[in-house]
Amino acid sequence: MLLKRFPTSTECRLYVDARVGRIVQEYYESAGEAERKLQRHLNAKKSTRYPARRTSMIVNEMELEKFTFVRERFEEMLADVESYSERDWQVEVARLFCLMFPRYVCVLEGVKIKERFSRPGKEVRREVDMVLVDSAGTIDILEIKKPFSDCLVSRGRYRDNYIPKRELAGAVVQCEKYLFYLNCGGVSTEEAIQKRLDKELANAPRVKIVNPKAYILAGRDDNLTDEQRFDFEFTRRGGSGIMDIITYDDLMRRLYTMTEALRKQIGDA
Structure with a gap:
């Protein structure tokens, strides 16, 4: 049971x-x-954060403010060129240049290097006016001339070509020589530049000389004819080591394009 x-x-x-x-x-x-x-x-939690579109707009507004400042500062300087010494002009333009090209974190002025090529058997000291250093430690050079209106190409033709004037041609040759000296300088040149950089930046990147290029900022092009502008482009693109030859009018056009593009992006957001 x-x-x-x-x-x-x-x-x-x-x-x-x-x-x-x-x-x-x-x-x-x-x-x-x-x-x-x-x-x-x-x-x-997400509601307290900025949406992606809002974050993008804030970044664009900051970029617009930066480029507007650079453009207005250049306008002020170009309206009063004669009040600047060559040295003061170079220092101020280099500072603004780095704002336009933020890959460069530092500009070293008056960098001294040594070379043994121009006078065989002798060590010659050279001074590069401006050395640009990016965040990875690679370098380029910057040659800055005051914005004289008649220093780019000849007024008359030589064999049906408008050729570079002496000041511009000299700047190109000078930059090419400096690039040659830097490329051939080896470890000793890197160490010399490193010492300068360590004084300017805490935790500075290690300097590397890897096929450096040159920027030349010079002259005005607002008074050039179409034919002169056409021939000037060959000079701009002719140097193997020259990254770009930028006129001050070209610089202002670039800044205008940047600010207008940013304004449109902000307006469309």
Whole structure:
């Protein structure tokens, strides 16, 4: 009689299944509620952050303010060129140049290097006016001339070509020679530049001379004819080591284009 009251094996199996089912259901219900609580928390947290579009607009507004400042500063300087000495002009323009080209983190002025090529058997000291250093430690050079209006190409033609005037041609040759000296200077030249950089920057990157290029900033092109502009482009692109020859009018056009593009992006946001 007692044995009949005991649950059968089938009843035991069904009981276990039912119990396990209740436990699993309770777990998933609680897990689901926890998931819902987490999602509510994340949604609330996201609402306190700037959406991606808003962040992009803030960055564009900051860039617009920067380029507007650079453009207005150049306008002021170009309207009063004669009040600047050559040295003061170079220092101020180099500072603005780095704002336009933020890959460069430092400008080293009057960098002294040594070379043995111009006078065989003798060590000659040279001074590079401006050395640009980027965040990786690689260098380029910057040659800055005051914006004289008649220093780019000749007024008359030579064999049906407008050729570079002496000041511009001299700047190109000078830059090419400095680039040659830098490339051939080896470790000693890198160490000399490194010493200068360490004085300017804390935790400065290691200087590397890897095929440096030159920027030349010179002259005005607003008074050139179309034919002179055409021939000037060959000079701009002719030097193997010259990254770009930028006139001050070209610089202002670039700044205008940048600011207008940023204004449009902000307006469309």
